[in-house]
Amino acid sequence: MFRRALVLAIAAAAVAAPAAALAGDVAFVGPAGWSHDDLQQSPDGTRKYDKWHIAGDVASVTYIADSNSTYADALAAIETNFQTNHIKPATDKDIPCQGKTGHVIEFSVGPDGHKIVINRMLVPNGTGVVTITYARSDGSVFDPDVKKSETAYCAATP
Numbered sequence: 001m002f003r004r005a006l007v008l009a010i011a012a013a014a015v016a017a018p019a020a021a022l023a024g025d026v027a028f029v030g031p032a033g034w035s036h037d038d039l040q041q042s043p044d045g046t047r048k049y050d051k052w053h054i055a056g057d058v059a060s061v062t063y064i065a066d067s068n069s070t071y072a073d074a075l076a077a078i079e080t081n082f083q084t085n086h087i088k089p090a091t092d093k094d095i096p097c098q099g100k101t102g103h104v105i106e107f108s109v110g111p112d113g114h115k116i117v118i119n120r121m122l123v124p125n126g127t128g129v130v131t132i133t134y135a136r137s138d139g140s141v142f143d144p145d146v147k148k149s150e151t152a153y154c155a156a157t158p
Contacts, residue, residue: 026098026156028063028132031145044068058116059136061146067128074129075103075122082107097123097154108138121150125158 030036030052037051046068053060066074082089082105091106102123108115115138123130132153134146 026153026158028130028153029149030061030063031143031149033145034061057137059140059143060134061149062131062133064131064133065125065128066131067126069129070127071102071122071124071129074131078105078120078122091119095121095154097121098156098158100124102154110138123154 028050030050034052034054037053040049041047042049046066048063048065050063051060052062081087087107089105089107091104093104095102095104100123102121104119104121106117106119108117110116117136117138117140119134119136119142121132123132132150134142134150136143
Protein backbone atom coordinates (compact mmCIF):
# COMPACT_ATOMS: atom_id res chain seq x y z
CA MET A 1 0.00 0.00 0.00
CA PHE A 2 2.85 2.39 0.84
CA ARG A 3 4.51 1.73 -2.53
CA ARG A 4 1.18 2.44 -4.27
CA ALA A 5 0.94 5.70 -2.33
CA LEU A 6 4.41 6.66 -3.57
CA VAL A 7 3.48 5.89 -7.16
CA LEU A 8 0.30 7.94 -6.80
CA ALA A 9 2.22 10.84 -5.24
CA ILE A 10 4.74 10.87 -8.07
CA ALA A 11 2.07 10.53 -10.75
CA ALA A 12 -0.10 13.23 -9.20
CA ALA A 13 2.73 15.71 -9.38
CA ALA A 14 3.18 15.06 -13.06
CA VAL A 15 -0.49 15.29 -14.11
CA ALA A 16 -3.51 17.74 -13.53
CA ALA A 17 -5.12 20.94 -15.46
CA PRO A 18 -4.63 23.81 -18.15
CA ALA A 19 -1.40 25.57 -19.21
CA ALA A 20 1.37 27.49 -20.98
CA ALA A 21 3.52 26.65 -23.97
CA LEU A 22 6.71 24.73 -23.23
CA ALA A 23 8.69 26.82 -25.69
CA GLY A 24 9.43 29.53 -23.09
CA ASP A 25 10.86 27.13 -20.50
CA VAL A 26 14.13 27.96 -18.80
CA ALA A 27 16.54 25.14 -19.57
CA PHE A 28 17.40 22.83 -16.69
CA VAL A 29 21.02 21.73 -16.97
CA GLY A 30 21.63 18.39 -15.30
CA PRO A 31 24.32 17.68 -12.74
CA ALA A 32 27.93 17.66 -13.96
CA GLY A 33 29.27 14.18 -14.59
CA TRP A 34 25.85 12.47 -14.64
CA SER A 35 24.68 10.52 -17.70
CA HIS A 36 21.89 12.25 -19.63
CA ASP A 37 19.01 10.23 -21.05
CA ASP A 38 17.36 11.55 -24.20
CA LEU A 39 14.85 14.37 -23.90
CA GLN A 40 11.30 13.15 -24.44
CA GLN A 41 8.12 15.03 -25.18
CA SER A 42 4.52 13.82 -25.02
CA PRO A 43 2.84 13.36 -28.43
CA ASP A 44 0.46 16.25 -27.73
CA GLY A 45 3.39 18.53 -26.73
CA THR A 46 2.04 19.25 -23.23
CA ARG A 47 4.85 17.50 -21.32
CA LYS A 48 8.61 17.57 -21.68
CA TYR A 49 10.62 14.99 -19.74
CA ASP A 50 14.38 14.89 -19.15
CA LYS A 51 16.44 12.55 -16.96
CA TRP A 52 19.98 12.16 -15.63
CA HIS A 53 21.41 9.21 -13.70
CA ILE A 54 24.58 7.78 -12.23
CA ALA A 55 25.48 4.36 -13.64
CA GLY A 56 25.18 1.58 -11.08
CA ASP A 57 23.41 3.81 -8.55
CA VAL A 58 19.74 4.46 -7.74
CA ALA A 59 20.39 8.21 -7.90
CA SER A 60 18.49 10.05 -10.62
CA VAL A 61 17.25 13.52 -11.46
CA THR A 62 14.13 14.02 -13.54
CA TYR A 63 12.79 17.25 -15.00
CA ILE A 64 9.17 17.43 -16.14
CA ALA A 65 7.66 20.59 -17.66
CA ASP A 66 3.90 20.04 -17.76
CA SER A 67 1.65 22.58 -19.43
CA ASN A 68 -1.33 20.31 -18.78
CA SER A 69 -1.18 20.72 -14.97
CA THR A 70 -1.26 23.72 -12.70
CA TYR A 71 1.22 24.30 -9.89
CA ALA A 72 -1.62 24.58 -7.36
CA ASP A 73 -3.28 21.36 -8.52
CA ALA A 74 0.00 19.39 -8.54
CA LEU A 75 0.90 20.57 -5.03
CA ALA A 76 -2.62 19.91 -3.71
CA ALA A 77 -2.59 16.38 -5.18
CA ILE A 78 0.69 15.54 -3.45
CA GLU A 79 -0.43 17.00 -0.11
CA THR A 80 -3.79 15.20 -0.28
CA ASN A 81 -2.06 11.91 -1.09
CA PHE A 82 0.34 12.36 1.84
CA GLN A 83 -2.51 13.13 4.25
CA THR A 84 -4.61 10.22 3.01
CA ASN A 85 -1.72 7.76 3.30
CA HIS A 86 -0.24 9.23 6.51
CA ILE A 87 3.10 10.09 4.87
CA LYS A 88 5.13 12.59 6.87
CA PRO A 89 7.65 14.39 4.66
CA ALA A 90 10.98 15.35 6.21
CA THR A 91 10.82 18.63 4.26
CA ASP A 92 7.66 20.43 3.15
CA LYS A 93 8.30 24.13 2.51
CA ASP A 94 8.01 27.00 0.07
CA ILE A 95 11.17 28.10 -1.75
CA PRO A 96 12.02 31.01 -4.07
CA CYS A 97 12.67 29.96 -7.67
CA GLN A 98 12.82 32.17 -10.79
CA GLY A 99 11.26 35.05 -8.84
CA LYS A 100 8.24 32.91 -7.91
CA THR A 101 7.27 30.82 -4.92
CA GLY A 102 7.96 27.15 -5.53
CA HIS A 103 7.72 24.25 -3.11
CA VAL A 104 10.00 21.40 -2.07
CA ILE A 105 8.93 18.12 -0.50
CA GLU A 106 11.35 15.41 0.65
CA PHE A 107 10.39 12.00 1.98
CA SER A 108 11.75 8.45 2.26
CA VAL A 109 10.14 5.31 0.89
CA GLY A 110 10.91 1.61 0.88
CA PRO A 111 11.84 -1.05 3.40
CA ASP A 112 14.63 -0.63 5.96
CA GLY A 113 18.02 -1.06 4.37
CA HIS A 114 16.67 -0.19 0.92
CA LYS A 115 15.01 3.18 1.45
CA ILE A 116 15.15 5.86 -1.19
CA VAL A 117 14.92 9.58 -0.48
CA ILE A 118 12.71 11.50 -2.91
CA ASN A 119 13.28 15.26 -3.12
CA ARG A 120 10.67 16.93 -5.34
CA MET A 121 10.71 20.60 -6.24
CA LEU A 122 7.64 22.14 -7.89
CA VAL A 123 7.90 25.48 -9.70
CA PRO A 124 5.08 27.42 -11.40
CA ASN A 125 5.74 27.68 -15.14
CA GLY A 126 3.30 30.11 -16.72
CA THR A 127 0.01 28.42 -15.97
CA GLY A 128 1.77 25.01 -15.87
CA VAL A 129 4.21 23.37 -13.50
CA VAL A 130 7.79 22.12 -13.56
CA THR A 131 8.82 19.29 -11.26
CA ILE A 132 12.44 18.45 -10.56
CA THR A 133 12.79 15.19 -8.68
CA TYR A 134 16.04 13.97 -7.17
CA ALA A 135 16.05 10.37 -5.91
CA ARG A 136 18.96 8.94 -3.93
CA SER A 137 19.75 6.16 -1.47
CA ASP A 138 18.77 6.84 2.13
CA GLY A 139 21.84 7.90 4.08
CA SER A 140 23.61 9.46 1.09
CA VAL A 141 24.20 13.20 1.17
CA PHE A 142 22.47 15.60 -1.23
CA ASP A 143 24.82 15.63 -4.22
CA PRO A 144 26.44 19.08 -4.51
CA ASP A 145 26.23 18.93 -8.33
CA VAL A 146 22.46 18.36 -8.14
CA LYS A 147 22.22 21.34 -5.77
CA LYS A 148 24.21 23.47 -8.26
CA SER A 149 21.84 22.48 -11.08
CA GLU A 150 18.77 23.36 -9.00
CA THR A 151 20.29 26.63 -7.81
CA ALA A 152 21.19 27.67 -11.38
CA TYR A 153 17.70 26.78 -12.59
CA CYS A 154 16.04 28.79 -9.83
CA ALA A 155 18.36 31.77 -10.38
CA ALA A 156 17.41 31.94 -14.09
CA THR A 157 14.80 34.36 -15.34
CA PRO A 158 12.12 33.03 -17.68
